[in-house]
Amino acid sequence: PMNWALVKALIVHGDVEFVLVDKRIQKRLYDYAVSIGEDRDWLDKLFHAGNKSMVRHARRHRDHFHVRYFGARSQE
Secondary structure: OHHHHHHHHHHHHOOEEEEEOOHHHHHHHHHHHHHOOOOHHHHHHHHOOHHHOOEEOOOOOOOOOEEEEOOHHHHO
């Protein structure tokens, strides 16, 4: 529950480009979010939109997240 709360807060309240986490953890986050009534369409956009997904797979990221924020300088 706390990991989903963190990921959701980052996405909803931060200027996040994407979050990297292992696909096994993504499944657990997704399943938990569905179980508490999060909108499946929104979750599918976050998790299952291919290279446009905000939550993306990264090997060896089972115990931590990497979060990439949009940055004005890097966007130039």
